[in-house]
């Protein structure tokens with residue numbers, strides 16, 4: 229039996245592993261493209277691996293330009309012929325069906341999400357999959373109530389939505405995108421990220437089982453080029469993109485001058501602000517959750533810790549001691565807190581940025597834990613003595629790496645928090661409610677948590693300002709970009 233030891237104050241704590249059973253899952257050796265309700269062969273296939281042991285899980289189709297055109301034509305045809313004419317209550321019924329079938333298969337999806345992406349099973353089981361399900365339920369409920377939120381008494385869908393998602397929350401990002409789009413009467417072509425295609429193809433199986441009319445949801449895989457074919461296709465009416473700011477900017481350029489609608493959910497470098505009057509132990513949990521959740525592969529991660537100077541030493545001491553209990557390792561172990569980094573290239577990017585932090589003079593801390601010999605892993609890390617000019621204070625690391633910056637007054641905290649090209653999220657920790665409101669109205673961030681962090685709900689909108697993008701997903705706001713009026 230695998231045992232993991234955590235050393236603390238010379239005493240030794242020993243944990244047994246508790247690995248989630250993965251025998252019940254069904255993953256095919258090969259996945260074709262899901263177009264017009266059928267599995268369609270591609271010319272090329274590529275492997276998707278388990279980043280925690282580098283073993284191949286399956287092969288998936290690589291969609292080229294002609295495949296993308298096929299998928300878009302299928303979505304267009306389905307939109308014109310059926311979906312825009314389908315009664316809103318029926319659209320709702322299909323969404324309820326998807327949600328319920330997904331609920332029945334939640335355990336299988338959680339395991340596959342952890343295998344393909346490297347995230348701890350604890351998180352895929354309690355966050356990714358339940359939240360994806362709740363998005364389908366939530367938007368199922370809206371399908372026949374759109375006239376209450378639209379300016380028009382006859383709200384109309386836009387047409388075909390091209391949707392492109394990243395690898396950090398594959399099924400959840402798909403739910404964020406597909407559910408509101410089809411609830412409003414649009415049809416979709418969605419592309420998974422290169423390293424995490426599996427749960428989207430499993431969702432395709434559910435879409436078949438739910439008997440959603442052919443072509444309403446088309447699911448494809450490929451690389452960045454595949455994404456660009458979706459963006460450039462003239463029959464696409466709306467692009468919904470979640471990913472990096474760099475690619476987001478390119479997409480904006482590509483569609484300039486067309487009448488395609490666009491929402492962009494991009495990167496972030498959130499400030500998690502801890503004031504001197506904060507409940508410190510709770511705040512330390514909030515710091516951990518803010519940056520080490522999903523290995524820090526989180527666009528809204530609290531990756532910049534702004535801590536009031538007079539409590540900084542205490543917070544750092546408590547943070548170090550809490551980090552000694554974080555368990556890094558097999559994503560399928562129910563006790564794992566930090567799983568595998570999603571890919572070799574992401575591990576390289578994190579390593580390079582951490583090296584820049586060391587070179588630029590910040591102080592690094594990593595707990596004394598062992599990393600598995602195989603797979604892509606990175607120790608939970610923080611830097612203190614970080615200056616505003618350091619790369620690690622400005623660039624999105626997208627890994628389990630925290631940069632700690634101190635401040636003396638609330639004014640300085642607000643200035644430092646806003647000193648970024650991003651504006652996705654922020655956190656405020658204080659025991660004074662009035663301070664929360666005073667500070668939050670001066671922060672330029674789309675989502676702000678008070679005395680908590682990384683909390684999501686299908687009813688609340690999510691999205692950013694500045695280079696974190698525009699448009700909102702979730703809640704009523706998440707429906708509006710999928711309606712003409």
Ligand code: NAP
Pocket residue numbers: 392393394395396419420421422423450451452453454455456459470471472473475476478479492493494495496526527528624626652692696697
């Ligand atoms: P990425 O490189 O921008 O990729 C995102 C998606 O776009 C992937 O499916 C990717 O395909 C595709 N893509 C790449 N180049 C493209 C192009 N030229 N045209 C069209 N599509 C293209 O981002 P990532 O590294 O996967 O994801 C991490 C980023 O996503 C981070 O910056 C993070 O902050 C952001 N993110 C934002 C949110 C939010 O809600 N704001 C949520 C999650 C993640 P391949 O996978 O095949 O390259």
Ligand code: MG
Pocket residue numbers: 276277278279343344345423424425
């Ligand atoms: Mg994979």
